[in-house]
Amino acid sequence: MEGKSFPTRGGSVGTSTIDVRKPRATYLPFAVPHITQAEIDEVVDTLRNGWLTTGPKTKRFECEFARKVNAPYAVAVNSATAAMHLALDAIGLQPGDEVIVPVYTFTASAEVIIYFRARPIFVDVDPVTCNLNPAQLEKCITPRTRAIIVVHIAGLPAEMDSILSIARAHNLPVIEDAAHAFPARYRGRMIGSMGDLTAFSFYATKTLSTGEGGMLTTANAEYAERASMQSLHGISRDAWKRYGAEGSWYYEVIQAGYKYNMTDIAAALGLHQLARCDWLLERRQTIAKRYTEVFSQWPELGTPPDPPHIEHAWHLYMLRLQLERLTITRDAFIQELARANIGTSVHFIPLHLHPFYRETYQLVPGDFPVALDIYQRVISLPIYPGMSDDDVEDVIAAIGRIIETFKK
Numbered sequence: 001m002e003g004k005s006f007p008t009r010g011g012s013v014g015t016s017t018i019d020v021r022k023p024r025a026t027y028l029p030f031a032v033p034h035i036t037q038a039e040i041d042e043v044v045d046t047l048r049n050g051w052l053t054t055g056p057k058t059k060r061f062e063c064e065f066a067r068k069v070n071a072p073y074a075v076a077v078n079s080a081t082a083a084m085h086l087a088l089d090a091i092g093l094q095p096g097d098e099v100i101v102p103v104y105t106f107t108a109s110a111e112v113i114i115y116f117r118a119r120p121i122f123v124d125v126d127p128v129t130c131n132l133n134p135a136q137l138e139k140c141i142t143p144r145t146r147a148i149i150v151v152h153i154a155g156l157p158a159e160m161d162s163i164l165s166i167a168r169a170h171n172l173p174v175i176e177d178a179a180h181a182f183p184a185r186y187r188g189r190m191i192g193s194m195g196d197l198t199a200f201s202f203y204a205t206k207t208l209s210t211g212e213g214g215m216l217t218t219a220n221a222e223y224a225e226r227a228s229m230q231s232l233h234g235i236s237r238d239a240w241k242r243y244g245a246e247g248s249w250y251y252e253v254i255q256a257g258y259k260y261n262m263t264d265i266a267a268a269l270g271l272h273q274l275a276r277c278d279w280l281l282e283r284r285q286t287i288a289k290r291y292t293e294v295f296s297q298w299p300e301l302g303t304p305p306d307p308p309h310i311e312h313a314w315h316l317y318m319l320r321l322q323l324e325r326l327t328i329t330r331d332a333f334i335q336e337l338a339r340a341n342i343g344t345s346v347h348f349i350p351l352h353l354h355p356f357y358r359e360t361y362q363l364v365p366g367d368f369p370v371a372l373d374i375y376q377r378v379i380s381l382p383i384y385p386g387m388s389d390d391d392v393e394d395v396i397a398a399i400g401r402i403i404e405t406f407k408k
């Protein structure tokens with residue numbers, strides 16, 4: 001290791017200093033939600049006041065979230081998958097329709113299309129951003145195309161101007177899978193205020209966490225009304241209105257809906273996470289900046305893009321390995337990090353590599369070469385507000401040691 005440039009504390013990369021810190025004694029998890037006493041008190045208050053399911057806290061969370069992302073309407077649900085399902089229901093997706101979706105994503109982005117017996121049309125992604133590549137989009141559009149799904153991978157907004165202009169030219173709604181992208185901006189506009197419908201996730205590892213949860217935002221009153229009704233069995237009145245002082249026992253089922261409503265226990269968590277979201281983002285930004293500052297100086301690594309017209313939510317820090325300069329594979333690199341007590345993950349296994357999609361749509365790995373290439377070299381590093389500066393330096397030092405051992 002001697003003589004190698006290694007990161008030192010204090011924001012610079014030393015030229016002669018060797019970081020001799022030992023591997024961590026304790027395991028650094030890949031993701032940990034940021035829960036404070038305020039969330040705990042709010043949940044306890046919810047338990048004590050007796051209103052556990054959808055009620056006043058959920059309504060307040062919807063209003064405050066809508067205000068934050070600058071969307072006229074927000075419907076709270078129990079997952080982003082539910083929000084995506086309701087979005088496709090709102091646009092009236094039919095069996096046999098086609099929906100364009102990037103192949104580099106989690107299965108939820110595409111499985112919701114299949115709920116309708118419609119067909120996902122996979123599109124390869126941009127090699128730098130890992131997001132839907134507008135240059136590939138237009139050639140996927142056919143007379144059967146009914147919608148375009150955009151995924152903001154890692155919390156980095158996709159190129160919305162080009163995507164929206166192609167969509168408008170073909171009169172197609174854009175549904176944003178913003179499971180990673182709260183809070184994020186594209187050219188000053190909040191994600192959640194741009195596409196026709198946007199789905200957010202509040203899963204345990206996400207930037208705003210309610211354990212399980214999601215939100216659908218839109219500027220279209222009809223979509224919002226339909227999604228709200230469908231989120232609770234397609235009935236005309238919310239349960240919380242039915243059982244409240246001003247409610248009545250009477251309700252009507254207008255459609256066969258779903259059971260996707262958010263509970264007030266989840267909303268209790270969400271309200272406080274939302275109130276702290278700018279601080280939470282700042283902390284993730286600081287970690288990302290430190291990682292990039294060091295990793296961008298090591299030719300064995302590639303760092304995630306952070307272009308000036310975008311405010312990245314930094315849900316994930318997706319490091320790329322320059323495998324040509326290393327003697328180990330990505331999987332072995334992950335094992336080395338695990339041996340150094342650093343938790344990591346991989347986002348994503350492109351959908352066309354999974355048995356279900358591969359067999360159902362007769363896909364082979366080479367069909368989406370960019371997605372395949374990114375997948376083989378990517379590692380998601382821990383990036384969450386509860387990490388200490390020492391934790392961040394431990395990750396950097398562990399990566400430095402692995403590179404030193406396995407560089408060509």
Ligand SMILES: Cc1ncc(COP(=O)(O)O)c(C=O)c1O
Pocket residue numbers: 078079080081082105106108109151177179180200201202203213214
């Ligand atoms: C890109 C993407 N979309 C959708 C989802 C689904 O989110 P949820 O678990 O809230 O349904 C995830 C979950 O990780 C995701 O990564």
